[in-house]
Amino acid sequence: MKVMVGGTFDPLHDGHKRLITRSFELAGREGSVIIGLTSDTFASAKSHPIKPYPVRKANLERYILDQGFPASFSIEELNDRYGSALDAEFDALVVSEETLPIAKDINILRKERGKRKVDIHQITCVLAEDGRWISSTRIYRGEIDEHGKLLNEP
Incomplete structure (x- = not known):
């Protein structure tokens, strides 16, 4: 199976790891995963600082290789929210x-372009110790670490 997933992945936290792991599980041994990694320009809209694209790409590759996932993978630069998902x-x-709303938009736009609908697999977000989602913004604010452990008491 050919699977796509996308994000900024900075810092690479447990929620991102769940997303990536699920992508490789779905792809299976003979499948492939295409990872859209936001460009520096596209990621600059974030409310917190972002590491440069080459650093984020290297961190992502290191994580994937360390996990030993059997499926092949490639990383492509995302310059907008859809990347190649509209035509690939x-x-x-x-x-x-x-x-999830972006994925639904992708299928609508694919239909308009005469492309077949793709399956959407939604993971649940990983929760931090306080029961709120782990997010890059919260990590950059110093609220939690990449595993969701609280760093500062509210």
């Missing part, structure tokens, strides 16, 4: 609760 031939898109 693939089977499934893996998203979080937060990015």
